[in-house]
Amino acid sequence: MNDNCNESEIIDENYVNLMNQVINYSLNLHNKDTNSSFPRLVDSSGDPLVLQPSLFPMVWPTVYFALEDESISLVPNKLKPYLKWKLSSITANTMRTVVTKSGFRLLRDKNQKVYKNWSAIWCKHMKSVDFKTIKDYQKVNHFPGSFHFGRKDKLWQNLRSMAVKHGFEVFAHFHPPTFVLPHDWTQLKKYWINSAEELVFILKPPASARGEGIKIIKKFSEIPKPSARAKHKHNAKSQYVVQKYITNPCLLYNETKFDLRVYVLITSIVPLRVYVYDDGLVRFASHKYSNDIQNNSDNQFMHLTNYSVNKNNLNYVLNHDINGQTGNKWTLKTLWRYLNHSCKGVDVDAIINSIEDMIIKTVISCEPFVAKLVKENVKSRYSCFELLGFDIMLDNTYKPWLIEVNISPSLRSDSSLDSAVKSQLIKDMFNLIGHQIPPNFKRLETFAEFICFNRHYYSALLSDEETIKVNL
Template sequence: MHPTGSYALQYVVPVSILNDDDNYPKLLQRRQELTDSDRKLPAIAATFEQTLTFVENFKCNQQKSIIGKTRLSTLLPKETDGEKKQLTPQQLCYQLNLKLEYLIRTRAIEQHRVISRTSILPTRPIKTKTVSKEPFNRSIPSIVNRSTEKTIISSSMTTFNSTATQEDLADKDSIGDNDEACEEMVEEENVTLLQQQQQQTMTDKDPFEMEDEEYEAEIEEESLRSSESDVDGESTVTLDPIQLLSDKTRRVGNTEIKSGLIRSLFENVPPIIRFCTETQRIEPLPAPLQKMMKWKMSAITPNIVKSTVLRSGFRLISSEEGVDWLGTWSRHMKPPCFKAIREYQKINHFPGSFQIGRKDRLWRNLSHMQAVHSRREFDFVPQTFVLPADFLLFKRVFEETADSKESKWIIKPPASARGQGIRVISKMDQVPKKRPVVVQRYIANPYLINGHKFDMRLYVYVPSHDPLRIYLFDDGLARFASRKYSSSVKSLSDRFMHLTNYSVNRYNSEYRTNNDSAACTGHKWSLKALWAYLKKRDVDVADVIEKIKDLVIKTIISADAFVNVLTKANVRRKFSVHELFGFDVILDENCKPYIVEVNISPSLHSNSPLDISVKGAMICDLLNLSGFMIPDRRDIISDGPVRRKAKLPKSLIFDRRVLPQGLSTDEKVKHQYFSQRYNDEQVRKNILDVLTPDDLRILIETEDEFARRGSFERIFPTNQTRKYLKYFETPRYYNILLSEWITKYTRNEDRGIALLNSFCKKEIHLQHPAVDPNHMWTQYQKNQGHSSYRENDNPNTNGT
């Protein structure tokens, strides 16, 4: 009798056979030698039977190109002159299965023709060893039945793995690049392979096959823990909505840990994913929920956004890894590109926001508002000309003021950023005649602090354009020129004196940084520090802030018509678009604010603790305001084979019924009625007498959003902003609805929330169209306003 270990080493296969597709006769010869040998072992014979079955099937598909042969050569071990490596039967089986796996992935072989097992590769390969004359003992099963012709992958593969010696198990840390590639392929293909149905009855299986299936079940269970697939393994995780939506916080040391979801104020409305700053912590969501949270990275995604979404449990993916992401922070796209955004996804731009993001179009829109309403109401923008179209007009104005102090003009490219191409001029021959530029009257009397000119970067967030809702962050940045200001004409070429951009002034040796958000030192302050400084100098800061709010609201309204038309034409659902604007504002010597420009992609790079403090808190509150929800699996997995999915509680996932949607006939009648009579104050107040399901969805969204505002302040709509409705090019029903709702419940918000919640409990907000006649506008008109749900007080009162 020969020891099993020594016998295995006598029948090793050179690696060169694997690396050469023309060695098929050699494999046939090797099988014959093993079969005819008096000392053969059933395990080795079965192994080679399975190997050659694979090769035979592979030869039948030779008409297909092997596109991965070059890469395959990097995965298979190589022979060197100094060391002749050999493969034992089990190692040969592993390498051939690796090749089969790769050919399936590259579509060189059709999967359904060769796969009949749920696992191709073991969890780890058996380490390749060189031939040695020393005794080598390895446990090999003594009884193995020959596999059927249908089985390509030998079940002895998993047996060799499961009966590996302790020496092999100790080699986990030495797994090389080949093994990492194999494990990656197994992880990616596990979901598909699990769909193969095995219909064989228990009577047709021998003891070895039954043992093999038990082992494969363990492998399957392990793969489910790490796979991104939606399989039944997740059903073992308990998802308790009550616990996940609890408002209770636990404390670890000095840190409060909050729930990973923000509960809605209303019943039957799904929760929102919570985001936190680096000083806060949240409870990780269960794996089935976290697997749905993917954030698409782009070339311009700021690190401050990346770190914030990572803390919330999102997984970062590239555009090549799929389209099942929830959010992204990327460049502005052309309007037709927005059509590809799914209902549950969010992108950080509106189609058409360049109408205020470009300097030339910003002026065109504000100039139009001045012509329609009056220059006095839109006097926060300096006199501006867009060249070359306005060249003759500019020349005439320039000649009229050539001898005055107002002869300074600033030239800007219409679509530049970071101070590029900006110059201050005082002579007509310095103005380009053909190149497109924006020429603006230079504010020669700016408010100075310590002799330095400065501007303010304000962060304005717009989560919706219809209805229009605008939020202003309570902090920002004050950016100083790094050289003291002079009104002398000779200094106009000094960019460090006249420009406040950080990207310009950081190159000045006189520039000083500021790492303290509360300090008034250096050339960059926080906005809160600036307000505190101005208050000490008896500046009416409250009045300045109100003027800034007025400036922001009117500027955004000036582009509202463009944005709404493009959004309606190119976006499936208004939920999917939102935008952060960076407003640059400068004060003159009388502390009157002027708009400098609007950035649709404001810089979020954080180069100092001051930047991190301001921008980090702002991004966290913005993402909480935006309202990301866990998507429904059916929305994500819309194609491919049907997968077994662990059910997620409906109360935790995205529900499109809660969001604004198409209008019913009854709702269209109500919209038309109030849009045509919005100037009648008495009629406007009746808009709340009957709340249709669509009205409820808008109000619920608005109240929930307001509750998550954090350090943002909603500046439109408020109980004081009804005066801005006249600036809209077209009366919008939702703007009227919110204006009247907020005016009525501004001092009694709890009462309004309780009213909405009473309807949510009855699921009125989910109806489309309305089923309850008490929430039908046409029915209300027929009954002359006698609705069964009206409050006891007079509905025409404003609740004050």
């Protein structure tokens, strides 16, 4: 018993010293080197403090997130009650490991009524009006209206709108020709009739995921025909998205289709701040690709690259080597190395630049609609962020094509490769967005105003420079 008391006294004594370090560093804004390594402060053992000066100037300290095998300073007892993470049905195993490592207590609340003072949650998308219930110090992994990214019909309509304004060669050249039914029925029919090539389309429900409801279409008569009333009704509800199928995919030595899962983090809508993760996943189909689409139109293992589909094929091979070039899943960095070393004449930097250009234009096309809903429903700019999963395919000329964008991309880990990519993604994402100590901690400590969340810092007007950017 005495040993436990002594340990608590030591921890609390260290707590005062460590908090002083964090506060002094954060207040010393003029001398802060924002380009220095992160984490910046460590304890006497060389382990990172659980609270770190923010990555950004003029921002109070944030919780430091670490990987499972990293050593981190003990969480002070006085802070523990204020680190509360509310679980949801999509809180992945990788995420639980990272957040508990940093001292968060996981709250299981099945009735949605017991726990209200949580500080963070990772959940499915909510209705826009529900964001009004989020307190200004709480963080949720969505913006209201982010379905403008995730719904296939909304995404194309937003891109098309920008293309009409700025030119299809600028805003739509990276997205396969797409038609939203029933509204675009007449245009689709005209496109099909006037095409000189043999067309293949892929039919998708507008809000589906994991390969559900997808069908390969080779004849116009195979497309479900809408009612006469729906075809001519301007605001008819979207029933299907019909997208031109990429019949000339890039094939590597395994001769199977693949796509890229590129992770994109939006930390702010107004002003707009977007980050692209430097790694990702390459997902291979589990059946060799064939140009004989007519006789393989029902073979999802050939046409789709979704893990949720292909894991059901007996030929699917897990890859546990983060640097390995075998199996049905690679890391994105492994693909870039493969193309550099095994494919002569391929300009990997040009491919990456094209992908980043695609991401920027896609986000810009959806931003006005999301910004409007954020203004109407969100109390604090601190509260919201969004991780998007861009699904991109390369054709046989190595041109990137945007297939779709996923909100709430899966962060589950089913292999050591998955865990390596996604755990680091989660760590970097949370350290970037910055989780702060809730304001009720101020009741405990006199110096807490220099550590806790302060809503005034997130309700200030934009700078002149940011205002100009927003209005461009």
